[in-house]
Amino acid sequence: MASSNAAKRLMIFGGTGFVGSAIAREAARRGLLVQCVTRGGDAPAHLRSEPWASRVTWLRGDALDPGTYAEHMRGADAVITSVGRLPFPHLTRDVIVRDNGETNVAPARCAAEVGVDRLVVIGASVPKMIPGVGWGFAPGGGIHDAGYAAGKAMAEAHARDEFVGGDAARRRGAAVLKPGPISGTRIVGSGPLARVPLWAALGPLASVMRALPLPDAVAQMTPVHVDNVARAAVAAATEDSFAGAYCTISNAELIERFGLDESSR
Template structure:
């Protein structure tokens, strides 16, 4: 976030060089102005001996102050950790809320994240959301119908409402591609929960809510201390499907065709798309696979 400092100008006649002053000048006390997380400092200078009704000249100095502070729900998971790492690399302050707290593996970026162990259903949001500029939710998972509705839907609904109540400007949800599935398959607890969460984000944050809908996400995933190289499958598949997309487009209308034809998405692309959402106020709404990759490229450049 960029903040603007409004500082006075000392006219060339007042200070002819950086090392000599022909005449003294007088500074009035600075005034601070705050508005929507931006601030300005206004000061006035006048030459000694100059009449009080003389106009004072001013200068605007723009300073880039990194003041984004995001809360990542599920920050030590596969997608969540990639988001935390990308945010840290961009100078964004990161807080992660997840059940197990700090991950067991090491990394320079890990030390720069504030890890809070907790459950969205019972957490003290005062400790988590204070000063945040965006909440990013990676909450989701599989299980029984009841469990999937709870973790994919209800948990995210609780988080969205907490963020809204605390006045957090943005909410970003990592959801899932529909895969062009027939409606009876989309009625499962997994997709029902996801759709419920999406609806809550777009309802409570119509002009700043973000829903990313990637397909299969690949990268190096850590499970119980082991690293699973999903990129060995996902990356070639993404390149192959990209190369033949002109031939497969006519098939996209077939039910469930995207189970085979939807290109995988790199976990790094998902993370960078989130960063784009955090830093770009014009980035909101629902984003498809291709749009996620486009958003990531903006940050990568």
């Protein structure tokens, strides 16, 4: 797929996280100009020793407050949002919806306002049958969509209906990636125990699941490597085939189209 990466500039939200930092690393590896908006305005301590981090411009900003980054966003070739929060029990549903929904919608809305024509959203495959993720229960309110599912759906709907479909005069493109569980090496701090090898458990599980004739609802929960997600995100932000339209990239496509052999990693 053709793309012209020379001088392409990507602005990433969530670049300090597991998936967002992998996207920033992949974009920097390809020689793109990468800006990461973070609350601290600097690479977090656990990334500062990574060679790619010095090739990224770290900007101070709050995803929910476009006034902190709108001017920096002007002229960007694409905006990538990889912001989210797992539905831990101590969090309220409103917080989970906000941190998976509005924190992705606000940068997308700003991108449209300042003239950015390409958006990539890191969403998720959310099986309806999993409690806390697909559905929840509230005393007096019965069963409802869980905050995690509702937030992810909000971000996806905005990309489809507002960023792409909201202005017939502009030809904007958006891609929503929908990974299942994500494997790889998660860095959680410094020291010998800072690198958590998620691939050690999820890699073998993924191999077994890919070999089985599973129903689609189960197959979408096949673990996918974080590098696959990063390659897909950068492709969606830069390749011509993703311009001017809305698309989703399923978990199966992330595995099959953007994958490498586990042994080659």
